[in-house]
Amino acid sequence: MDGMAALFEPHAVIDSGGGQLTFGREAIRTMFAEVTATGRKFQSGDQRPAVINGDLALxxxxxPDGTITTEVARRQNDGTWLWVIDRFSVA
Structure with missing residues (x-):
């Protein structure tokens, strides 16, 4: 799951619900590895247009089950975007 973790800034945070927060790219990498080891599949869905304000984007x-994920990304010096906050599906 190195590919997934590479989408996050080094000090990003993921809120996966139930008060569970995961801080930092290494912990995020471990979390994704543990989730996929259980056989859980990530759902694809209807990605909404990003709302951009300067170097931040929502x-x-x-x-498909009606839940919504939300993320905050920051534009990097090279023009790419990395997530800094990720909230897994919320109702």
């Missing part, structure tokens, strides 16, 4: 996806 992204979200509506999943």
């Amino acid at each position: 992204t979200s996806t509506r999943l």
